[in-house]
Amino acid sequence: MKTNVDGLILKELNYGENDGIITVLTKEQGIVSCYARGVRNIKHPSFAATKQLTFSRLTLYQGKGMYIIDEAKTIRSFYNICSDVEKYALSQYLCELVIKTTPENVPSEGQLELLLNCLHLLMEGSKSCEMIKAIFELRLALISGGMPGVLFCSECGKYDDDEMFFDYEENKLYCSECFKGSDTVCRLSSGALRAMRFILLSEPKKLFSFTISKASLDQLSECAEKYMTCLVGSKINTLAYYYQIKSLL
Numbered sequence: 001m002k003t004n005v006d007g008l009i010l011k012e013l014n015y016g017e018n019d020g021i022i023t024v025l026t027k028e029q030g031i032v033s034c035y036a037r038g039v040r041n042i043k044h045p046s047f048a049a050t051k052q053l054t055f056s057r058l059t060l061y062q063g064k065g066m067y068i069i070d071e072a073k074t075i076r077s078f079y080n081i082c083s084d085v086e087k088y089a090l091s092q093y094l095c096e097l098v099i100k101t102t103p104e105n106v107p108s109e110g111q112l113e114l115l116l117n118c119l120h121l122l123m124e125g126s127k128s129c130e131m132i133k134a135i136f137e138l139r140l141a142l143i144s145g146g147m148p149g150v151l152f153c154s155e156c157g158k159y160d161d162d163e164m165f166f167d168y169e170e171n172k173l174y175c176s177e178c179f180k181g182s183d184t185v186c187r188l189s190s191g192a193l194r195a196m197r198f199i200l201l202s203e204p205k206k207l208f209s210f211t212i213s214k215a216s217l218d219q220l221s222e223c224a225e226k227y228m229t230c231l232v233g234s235k236i237n238t239l240a241y242y243y244q245i246k247s248l249l
């Protein structure tokens, strides 16, 4: 029996001469691995639709232990991102984060919508890589069930302060009076904290509609990355690659 799913190709693995195994993020079933026979041949009708960063309609049938792609049609390609090396490196990191945090066979509409929106903004170029990265990390943490506890001081309940301290290992926020020192802490100005709360609490449509100073964005970025790295708990190769590329620019 054949089934149709719409999914974003997150990863391609070459297999044999012209075959591939692709990892797809679908709304209905989360992460799905599919065998794609012959698709690495440029003349294959599903060649473009099975490339990484392509959102495609896939017709699948169940093989032994893995889906097999019968047909793939492109809905939208984000492949142009590859023409900008920094955006490309960031897109690889976003895809790896999704693979590492999204379960198989569980509906993953939130992850798919977030990633499609971020890839769209990367292509369009209206938001910086730094901002897209921080928003993606925090929002993905939230969707994955790891809401950062940044709503009030975990000791006294204070909501606002000139500066607050977020312990990304403990997942606890402290005001300046309650903070007693820690090696796993990020400082957050009131602007950075406001932005962090906005990202976590706003509706998906408004997610990118805020402004932030460079200094606060730097704090927000550090905090989002450290929290996400802690949540993933294993090495994220594409994060190192992203910084390597940035250092060359």
Ligand SMILES: [Zn+2]
Pocket: 153, 154, 155, 156, 157, 158, 174, 175, 176, 177, 178, 179
């Ligand atoms: Zn406090």
